[in-house]
Amino acid sequence: MLTPLVEMDGDEMTRVLWKIIKDELILPFVDLKTEYYDLGLPQRDKTSDKITVEAAEATKKYGVAVKCATITPNKQRMTEYNLHEMWKSPNGTIRSILDGTVFRTPICIPSIKPVVKNWEKPITIARHAYGDVYKSVEIRANEPGTAKMVFDGENGQHEEVVIHQFKGAGVLQGMHNTDKSIRSFAHACFKFALDMRQDLWFSTKDTISKKYDAQFRTIFDEVFTEYREKFEQQGIAYFYTLIDDAVARVIRSKGGFIWACKNYDGDVMSDMVSTAFGSLAMMTSVLVSPDGNYEFEAAHGTVTRHYYKYLQGEETSTNPMATIFAWTGALRKRGELDGIAALVEFADNLEAACFDTLNEGIATKDLVSLMEGIEPTSVNSKEFIAAIRQHLEKRLA
Numbered sequence: 001m002l003t004p005l006v007e008m009d010g011d012e013m014t015r016v017l018w019k020i021i022k023d024e025l026i027l028p029f030v031d032l033k034t035e036y037y038d039l040g041l042p043q044r045d046k047t048s049d050k051i052t053v054e055a056a057e058a059t060k061k062y063g064v065a066v067k068c069a070t071i072t073p074n075k076q077r078m079t080e081y082n083l084h085e086m087w088k089s090p091n092g093t094i095r096s097i098l099d100g101t102v103f104r105t106p107i108c109i110p111s112i113k114p115v116v117k118n119w120e121k122p123i124t125i126a127r128h129a130y131g132d133v134y135k136s137v138e139i140r141a142n143e144p145g146t147a148k149m150v151f152d153g154e155n156g157q158h159e160e161v162v163i164h165q166f167k168g169a170g171v172l173q174g175m176h177n178t179d180k181s182i183r184s185f186a187h188a189c190f191k192f193a194l195d196m197r198q199d200l201w202f203s204t205k206d207t208i209s210k211k212y213d214a215q216f217r218t219i220f221d222e223v224f225t226e227y228r229e230k231f232e233q234q235g236i237a238y239f240y241t242l243i244d245d246a247v248a249r250v251i252r253s254k255g256g257f258i259w260a261c262k263n264y265d266g267d268v269m270s271d272m273v274s275t276a277f278g279s280l281a282m283m284t285s286v287l288v289s290p291d292g293n294y295e296f297e298a299a300h301g302t303v304t305r306h307y308y309k310y311l312q313g314e315e316t317s318t319n320p321m322a323t324i325f326a327w328t329g330a331l332r333k334r335g336e337l338d339g340i341a342a343l344v345e346f347a348d349n350l351e352a353a354c355f356d357t358l359n360e361g362i363a364t365k366d367l368v369s370l371m372e373g374i375e376p377t378s379v380n381s382k383e384f385i386a387a388i389r390q391h392l393e394k395r396l397a
């Protein structure tokens with residue numbers, strides 16, 4: 001390796017797996033270079049969460065990061081970890097520094113059939129993670145009256161529209177987005193589609209929302225002009241349609257594309273798509289910034305229930321697939337950026353070794369009940385990783 005990966009360690013069961021994955025599947029085979037940031041909750045507390053900001057800054061500097069799942073503290077964690085403050089979600093902090101878009105892709109295997117039987121390939125959801133209802137303001141109108149929306153521009157634009165004349169009580173909501181954020185979202189989506197060599201779908205409700213949603217469509221169209229030639233060279237397409245039409249087409253599709261969604265649509269659809277593909281433990285996630293920085297992670301959390309068992313000395317059968325694929329995603333990207341073919345090849349081999357293991361029926365508990373047409377053997381996390389290592393050694397021999 002030439003450039004280090006930004007390595008962000010995390011919490012609980014995934015922190016335990018992190019070390020085993022590195023020791024068994026990475027360090028024996030790769031001359032690994034990382035810049036290590038401990039985002040485990042004790043270290044975040046000790047540094048007043050500065051470590052999270054430093055890790056995000058390092059990602060901007062080097063371009064590729066791999067992150068372990070981390071605890072987002074709540075009230076209960078305050079006492080459990082004796083925290084000085086209820087630190088914000090590290091993912092939120094990193095996302096706001098990188099200004100990124102999150103892409104979630106399921107890891108598919110032949111023995112786990114998606115609920116939608118015509119889906120043959122993974123569907124990636126790209127969720128715009130800024131604004132709309134998540135940054136909205138609301139009013140409860142308790143009596144009849146006039147609701148208005150007002151804009152006072154700094155340079156003189158003044159607009160005022162009546163939203164509704166209330167004859168009785170009701171509710172109101174005001175939301176916004178910015179051209180800058182929508183443009184960033186568009187760039188991240190087009191870049192990711194080129195990386196994946198897959199079509200990009202985008203959907204809004206611009207027939208109804210003629211200014212708000214229409215602006216999303218307009219910006220995507222504008223930004224696409226910068227990517228059109230590259231899309232043509234790769235033989236991939238950008239396709240816009242209405243959200244309701246998109247839902248119908250997605251269900252009838254064979255999969256194998258990226259579906260860009262506005263914030264709320266992405267929130268809802270990513271849960272639907274990931275459930276239909278089988279398991280949260282088989283979902284990877286990558287944050288792509290508009291200037292081309294990447295942060296790879298598993299979509300699931302720190303698997304707290306398993307960790308408490310582990311602390312009591314029990315064996316756990318926690319699925320490490322998504323965390324392994326975070327590593328392979330990061331190593332492959334680093335290899336591509338630095339022109340190190342061997343690193344890309346290693347990432348391919350490690351992923352193939354994971355598939356070899358699962359296709360042999362060796363699986364963690366969560367997958368056993370989902371597998372069809374194969375006689376599965378349930379193993380614990382360590383045994384599963386050991387089996388992957390055997391396949392990896394065979395492939396590298």
Ligand code: NAP
Nearest residue numbers: 069070071072280281299300301302303304305318319366
């Ligand atoms: P979670 O860690 O994703 O786990 C929820 C449940 O899903 C688990 O109890 C387990 O079910 C199953 N599961 C998830 N990943 C699995 C895996 N790899 N192997 C096997 N089963 C798996 O979500 P959570 O319990 O809601 O959150 C736990 C902590 O993670 C919280 O502190 C939260 O803040 C944090 N979190 C972090 C991230 C992130 O860093 N990206 C994302 C989400 C949550 P069973 O118990 O039925 O086996």
Ligand code: MG
Nearest residue numbers: 266267268271
């Ligand atoms: Mg959701």
